Amino acid sequence: MDDVIARLECAARLEELQSIIETLRDHYAVDDMVYHWVSSTGEQYGCGTYDPNWVTRYLERGYLRIDPVVIGCYQRFHPVDWKRLDWSGKAARAFMQDASEHGVGNQGYSIPIRGPNGQFALFTVSHTCDDDEWESFTELNRRDLILLAHYFNQTALNLEPGRKPEATQPLSPREVETMTLLAVGYSRAQVAETLSISEHTLRVYIESARFKLGALNTTHAVARAMARGQIVV
Amino acid sequence: MDDVIARLECAARLEELQSIIETLRDHYAVDDMVYHWVSSTGEQYGCGTYDPNWVTRYLERGYLRIDPVVIGCYQRFHPVDWKRLDWSGKAARAFMQDASEHGVGNQGYSIPIRGPNGQFALFTVSHTCDDDEWESFTELNRRDLILLAHYFNQTALNLEPGRKPEATQPLSPREVETMTLLAVGYSRAQVAETLSISEHTLRVYIESARFKLGALNTTHAVARAMARGQIVV
DNA sequence: TTTTGCCTCGCCAGAATTGGGGAGTTGGAA
């Protein structure tokens, strides 16, 4: 565990995660272990020990939007045993059938993990065994798995290319107030009244904020300010 | 550690967290330990060992939007030492000054943690000591702290009352596309063209999304969709 | 001292958004 975390912390390339996760799989003596970055725009990144055919099939068929594990974890915070998910529904059943035909175990435990800007990933352990055995496995290793999920995600985020700092021009206090109030639904007139300034002055703030944020319109400016953490809503 | 987690897992009321965090503070022999749920609509919940005057002052003065710890953690995934944050800027300096006058230690370590629907919280340890001592403390206890942050947040989410009613109405695929394109700066006309639908149809999506999100206008809707993680920009 | 950034205010006209109607198809779930 300790040396795995050390390896994760000093990994310099995403490819290293693959061998680390294989080591872990062997260490915990389970069938499969997977980390995957879940994104609406196709899989950003994933590593693990699933059959490559299954991974391909999963992506091709858009199982991301069907998989009860993904759907369920997206709404939860705590790690979840696959048994406790909602497998009713035709699509889910078919998916489960297909998965087991591709070698996915009957037991599973998935840990949702989230990063800045809505980043979302899953760390999953899967195995074939009876319920009691699985229960004791997850009980015993829950904390390890949570930590592993954390460190895997940390490494993936660090190594993700699109993480460039992108010198964000700081907003002035008034601009921050303006963007914040707009983000919580105030109209321009209301913001102006709230800040006790003329609506025209307000416009100046919006425009300068838009300029600083490189935004095309007010909505864009607010979205960017939020995404960059320049306002907290 | 083990019994603390056990207490966290079986806590039935938020108030119990306060005594748990005091126990932890004593156990780790640090000046302060705090868990707080970060939200613009006033502090949703917080517990910890800070001077109550400081907490009140923090809220009254809207330090949430100034505090470099909050701003910094909001953009990061990994735990962060306060020294590594950006303390330049007049407001940040004044804040730091004010904080230290209210008994906040010179050292600090904060762990950002995120839940579904854009929930965001911080788990913080603060102390007064020299850099070396602090360095070894954080090195030694990082994993414990990460786990504690996780379990505190899990408990807070479970006990949070406002978690039951229609958590979040999911957006339809078209609505997600619409919100996403608006968030990246497209005008309505451009979005309609991009999606190959009439602008009138587009309006229906915006309005239904706005309704589902409980938003007052388009900008608000986009902001909420982002904050809740329903769209990723 | 000059410059620079921030905060403040006004007017006008065109462009875009919003709110209120109504209506038809389709595919999946009950």
Added chain:
DNA sequence: TTCCAACTCCCCAATTCTGGCGAGGCAAAA
């Protein structure tokens, strides 16, 4: 089968936003 949610399209009028013009005070930095 029936029902519902999602997707598609249309009109009109009121409101709001945007873009371009210009202007002064103040405080900190260069």
